[in-house]
Amino acid sequence: MDLTKQTQDVLTRIFKVYKKRIKDGKSIDESVEFSFNFQYNDEVLSKMNPDNVEHALRELQEAGAIKRYVDGEFELTDSAIKDMENRFKGVAKGFLDIASKFIP
16 A cells, blocks of 8 residues: 555544454444544544545545445545554564564
8 A cells, every 4th residue: 555654644543443342342343443533533633734644535545445424424445554554563573573683
């Protein structure tokens, strides 16, 4: 998924909220749903310029990372979840590869 840096930051925040919901015992179906005012109530996104968050949400929709509804709610898509899970695995693998070079 090819996204701007700011949009990637917004997606990372949405993904972290999703993962916390799963960890807290919510179902996947519940965890992927976000209310219309999520960006205003979220501790991280609420500190960003609302127009920039809206721009990022439009970019995420165009990329297929979220599905937006007319009422402003949105849903994190399976493809975005897979992309984020693979991205975190790639970062961890890269770190381990670098660290292993320093172990005799």
